[in-house]
Amino acid sequence: MTTDAPLDPQILLTGFPGFLGSQLVERLLDRGSGPVACLVQPKYRDLAERRASELVEADDRARIRLYEGDITDPGLGLDGLDDLSSVTELYHLAAVYDLAVSREVGEAVNVRGTEHVLDVAEELDVDRFQYVSTCYVSGRHEGVFTEDHLQEGQTFNNHYEETKYRAELLVQRRMAEGLPATIYRPAIVVGDSETGATQKYDGPYYLLRLLLAQSSALSVLATVPGAAETELNVVPRDFVVDAIAHLSRRDDTVGEVYQLCDPSPLSVPRFVDAVAEAAGHRTLSVPLPKPTVKRLLRLLRARGVPAEPATLDYFDHPTRYACPNTRRALAGTEVTCPPFESYVDHLVAFVREHPTIRDDAMV
Structure with missing residues (x-):
């Protein structure tokens, strides 16, 4: 049975068919959002096709649109943005999740890639920009690190942390200039808590x-x-994805930072x-x-x-990570970190x- 989803994509997401991105697309479709346009590196096209077929039935396939590109290229490596002119919300998850990443690769993907995605968000004049950062923008900060912390003069364990820190600085600067964005900082993400x-x-x-x-x-x-x-501080994937899916649909989360960490x-x-x-x-x-x-x-x-x-x-x-913003925002919901x-x-x-x-x- 086909859906009545509009023909033009409303959401653009980077990071598909990645670990978090794949499940987040599923949550977005479950809540009625869509179609979702997914930016996919050409070398992952076959994997992305398989993931998409697992998420939607063949006669509903138009709910996931795959666009070949790369965040390391200006304009995301796309041939213009005309096909995405209907996009009102952009989720940026693509990054190098590797503690041993080199400075060059981390810089290209995490920093310049984020800058390219921000530029596209502004060119599309999106209503919402959802950015997945990490708690470890903290580096080796001594003591408690909350959503209000970022520039603390910290040192870093590796290039992954440092380049994600610099990427979040870019997002926060655009937020200060008026970009309607929300930032999510997961702790160490492991597998699904049920499976x-x-x-x-x-x-x-x-x-x-x-x-x-x-x-x-x-x-x-x-x-x-x-x-x-x-x-x-370890959190399961389903908690992170559920929290992002819930918080991203609320108007009162614009301009906020949420640490998705284990409070205990x-x-x-x-x-x-x-x-x-x-x-x-x-x-x-x-x-x-x-x-x-x-x-x-x-x-x-x-x-x-x-x-x-x-x-x-x-x-x-x-x-040590604290998440007062997240706890307030999720109070009274079923979204909790087990x-x-x-x-x-x-x-x-x-x-x-x-x-x-x-x-x-x-x-």
């Missing part, structure tokens, strides 16, 4: 896969100084314990200097063991059932 489904194994998944590569009778992990005082995150030791318990592994934590652990992780990675030295910086991360212990079993089960998923970023 465990994810698109790639990065971030905390390195810890889980390192455990699963060892004997359940005794798995050895390293711990670094400061880990006991560090919070690991686990400390690193408690997080490790929760993952180990869900995996059924007995663990031994060995205290080692951080440089030593990074060298070990590099050796493991060279030997084909899932490991990423850049993740270690989040095990002594000095920042506690990590309530869905970690699903994450573990998914990894065991899908061992071949990789950690490659979509670039």
Whole structure:
């Protein structure tokens, strides 16, 4: 059965068929928005076609329009914007989600790419600009970091954080000039809280896969100084997408920043314990200097063991995240961040059932 959706797209979204973008398109269609125009890199066209076919039936296919382009090009690499003149809302999710990204790639995609998307938003004169940033624009800020913080003189763990910080600065400057925008800052995003489904194994998944590569009778992990005082702020994909879908449809969220983080995150030791318990592994934590652990992780990675030295910086991360704006805005709704212990079993089960998923970023 076909829908009565208008022929011209009302929404333009970057970041399809990515991890968050794919599910957000589904939420937007479920709430009656559409058609949705998705900017897709040519090399991901086939994957985007498959994702689109999973989201809509064949006779409803016009609700998702795929446009080949690239945010690293001015004008998004499109042959003009005439086909998108009906767009009133732009969701910008495309970015390099890779802690080990080079400065050059991070600059091209996260910074200049965002500037190009902002330029298109202004050329289309959109009514709403929805931007997905990250809590880790905080860098290594000492203490609590809220939605009101941004330029705090912070240092950064990696080029990913720094380029996302610089990208958000661009968005906030356009907001100050009158762009009707909303900014969302997810914490560390993992799989779905009900199914465990994810698109790639990065971030905390390195810890889980390192455990699963060892004997359940005794798995050895390293711990670094400061880990006991560090919070690991993890959120499931469905919470992030549900929050964006809900907040983006409200007029009172224009001009606001929302941190989509866990208001009650686990400390690193408690997080490790929760993952180990869900995996059924007995663990031994060995205290080692951080440089030593990074060298070990590099050796493991060279030997084909899932490991990423850049993740270690989040095990002594000095920042704690608070989300007063988000909590006020979502009060009284059904959109809440579930506690990590309530869905970690699903994450573990998914990894065991899908061992071949990789950690490659979509670039």
